[in-house]
Structures are given as C-alpha cells and as structure tokens.
Amino acid sequence: MKRLLQLGRAQPLAAVCLLIIACYAGLALFGELTYRWHEWRDTTPAYQQQDISRQYQPPSRDHWMGTDGLGRDVFLRLVQGTRIAFHVGIVTSCIAIPIGVLFGLLAGYFGGRIDDFIVWLYSTFAAIPGLLFILAIAMVAGKGLTGVYLGIGLTTWVGICRLVRAETMKHRERAYVQAARVLGFSAPRILARHILPNILHIVIVTFTLRFPASIGTEVFMSFLGLGVQGEPSWGLMLNSARTRLWQGVWWEMAFVTLAVFLLVLAFNVLGDRLRDALDPRLRDGGGPERN
Numbered sequence: 001m002k003r004l005l006q007l008g009r010a011q012p013l014a015a016v017c018l019l020i021i022a023c024y025a026g027l028a029l030f031g032e033l034t035y036r037w038h039e040w041r042d043t044t045p046a047y048q049q050q051d052i053s054r055q056y057q058p059p060s061r062d063h064w065m066g067t068d069g070l071g072r073d074v075f076l077r078l079v080q081g082t083r084i085a086f087h088v089g090i091v092t093s094c095i096a097i098p099i100g101v102l103f104g105l106l107a108g109y110f111g112g113r114i115d116d117f118i119v120w121l122y123s124t125f126a127a128i129p130g131l132l133f134i135l136a137i138a139m140v141a142g143k144g145l146t147g148v149y150l151g152i153g154l155t156t157w158v159g160i161c162r163l164v165r166a167e168t169m170k171h172r173e174r175a176y177v178q179a180a181r182v183l184g185f186s187a188p189r190i191l192a193r194h195i196l197p198n199i200l201h202i203v204i205v206t207f208t209l210r211f212p213a214s215i216g217t218e219v220f221m222s223f224l225g226l227g228v229q230g231e232p233s234w235g236l237m238l239n240s241a242r243t244r245l246w247q248g249v250w251w252e253m254a255f256v257t258l259a260v261f262l263l264v265l266a267f268n269v270l271g272d273r274l275r276d277a278l279d280p281r282l283r284d285g286g287g288p289e290r291n
Contacts, residue, residue, distance in 0.1 A: 014273040020266040024082055031083030047076035047232060056249050066251035068240060074252050077232035078259055084233050085263065088148055088218040089211040095153025096210065100160035101203060105191050107161075108168025118165070122158045130155055134217060138226050148227050152214050160206045167199040201275075208271035212264040219260060234260055 038045040051071035059066045065074040107118035125133075133155045138147035171177060172195070180190045215234075221227035222235025234256050241252035 011273055014270060017266040017270040017273070020262060021270065024263055024266075025086065027079050027082045028086040031079045035080065035083065045076075047072060047080050056244065059251055065255045068237075068252055069244065069249075074237075074255060077237060078234075078255060080232045081234040081237060081256070082259070082263075084145070084228055084231060085215045085218065087145065088152070089214045091149045092152040092156065092214045093207050093211060095149065096155075096157040097160060097203060097207060099154075100157035100206075101164050101196075103157070104161040104164025105168050105195065108165040109172050109187065109191055109195065111169075115165075118161070122161050125155065126158050131217075131220075135221070135224075135226060138221060144229055145227075148218050148221060151221070152217050156210060156214070159210075160203070163202050163206070164199060167202060168195055171195045171198055205271050205275045208267050208274055212267040215260070216264060 034045060034047075049072065054063075054067050054071035055069050057063055057067045057071075063073050063075065065078060068074055068077070103118045103122070107115040134151040136151075137154060138151035141147035141150045168191075177190060177194060180194055185194075218227055218233070219235040219238070222233040223239045224235075225239070227233055227235055237252060237256045241249070241256065245253050
C-alpha cells in the first residue's frame with residue numbers, strides 16, 4: 001500500500017487510474033449490497049423492474065443514462081454489470097494466479113522431470129486456442145458465473161507460470177538461496193520465505209493486467225449467451241443494445257462501451273506503471289535485487 005501511495009504521488013496518471021478503479025470498486029460494492037438486500041427480502045430490485053411505457057427513453061434527469069427496451073434504468077443496470085465484472089476479475093484471478101505461481105515455483109526451483117512435466121503441461125494448454133477452451137469448459141460447467149469462473153480461471157495461468165518459472169530459475173542460483181540451502185532450510189521454506197517475496201512484483205503486475213482481460217472475456221461470453229443469465233452483465237446489455245442501434249437508440253451501447261473501455265484502460269495503465277515501480281531491475285537502475 002505504501003508503494004502504491006508513493007506511485008500515486010510520483011505519477012499523476014497512475015493516481016488518476018487508481019481513482020477510476022476506486023470509483024468502479026465503489027459502484028461494484030454498492031451493486032453487491034443492493035443485490036444482497038433485495039435477495040434477502042425476496043423483492044424485485046429497481047434495475048429489474050420493467051415498464052413498457054418508459055422504454056427507450058433517452059438520458060434525462062430521471063434516468064441519467066436512459067432506459068432500455070423494457071423500460072429499465074440503464075445506469076442501475078450498469079452498476080450491476082460493474083458488480084459482475086469485479087466478481088469475474090477477482091475470482092478468476094484467485095484461481096489462475098495461485099496455479100501459475102505454484103507450478104512456476106516448482107518448475108523453476110527443482111528442474112529435472114518436474115520442470116519437464118510442467119513445461120509440457122503449460123505448452124499443451126498454450127497450444128489449444130484459448131477462447132475455444134474457455135467456451136468448452138463453460139459449456140460443460142453450464143451457463144452462469146460458475147462456468148465463467150472455471151472457464152477463465154483454469155485456462156489463463158500459463159502466462160504467469162512462464163514468468164515465475166524463469167524468475168525462479170534465476171533466483172535459485174543467487175547467494176541468498178545457496179546460503180539457505182547450506183543452513184539446511186527446506187525447499188518449501190526457501191520458496192515461500194526467500195524466492196516468492198523477490199518475485200512478488202510479477203504477481204502484482206500480472207493481476208492488474210489479467211483482471212481487465214478476464215472482464216473482457218466475460219463480456220464476450222455473455223454477449224454470445226454463454227455467460228451470466230438473468231443478471232445485467234455488460235455483455236448482455238451490449239447484445240440487447242445492438243438490435244436497436246440502427247434506430248437511433250445509442251445510449252445503452254455508448255455508456256456500456258465507455259464503462260468497459262475506461263476500466264480496461266485504467267487497469268492496463270496502472271499495471272504498466274506498477275511494473276516500472278515494483279520491478280527491482282527498473283527501480284534500482286538495473287542493479288541487483290535487494291534481498
């Protein structure tokens with residue numbers, strides 16, 4: 001957190017990105033509380049209430065982003081779409097990143113047959129078209145968020161596994177790791193307490209970059225009808241808005257597209273700035289890492 005605050009003070013663009021992400025996170029939290037409140041009371045939330053008399057109303061004081069074809073408020077549905085987007089980004093990262101980090105550490109530290117097996121495993125996953133693999137897993141798991149979580153989480157660990165493996169292979173030859181071996185420390189302790197903290201910047205940067213990628217994949221899956229069902233996902237909203245775009249009903253498509261664009265841009269820019277701030281080679285002018 002201290003590093004993030006220093007980054008925000010040093011780079012105004014990074015501070016703006018952090019502010020944008022914080023606003024999205026606040027909307028997602030508000031949407032989650034709203035969803036849970038109505039679920040607990042067993043009532044229909046405002047973003048699901050239909051009123052044909054209000055259909056396709058343009059943005060106004062009563063409806064900031066207009067209404068859709070069923071008279072539902074686009075802004076309220078956009079907030080719920082933010083909730084679903086954060087669900088997907090966080091849960092899939094919690095699935096993919098631990099798998100990639102664990103396999104990368106094991107392959108890079110032990111080498112030999114363990115390394116050969118893990119390299120074969122991630123090479124096999126990488127050889128399969130990613131989107132088709134995700135769609136296949138989602139279809140087997142069934143429509144809804146569970147299929148999205150498993151489909152994205154179980155297929156996107158390859159990139160971080162490669163990065164962690166390469167960094168671990170470098171660190172296992174460093175003096176501090178050799179000293180730990182001489183002192184009789186076990187392999188799990190060396191990996192967890194010595195190597196992992198020195199490659200943690202890779203994990204942080206990877207999270208900021210794969211978070212928006214997961215959101216984009218979920219939007220695409222929902223657009224195709226394989227993602228969220230019965231909830232206002234951004235993908236479902238885009239699919240619904242495209243049918244009336246040619247009639248001049250532009251607001252739903254425009255606001256959802258803008259929401260996706262800003263969130264993805266903010267995470268990508270922040271990830272780039274975090275890499276510059278956290279990577280020891282860049283932070284110390286190319287010198288050795290501080291252990």
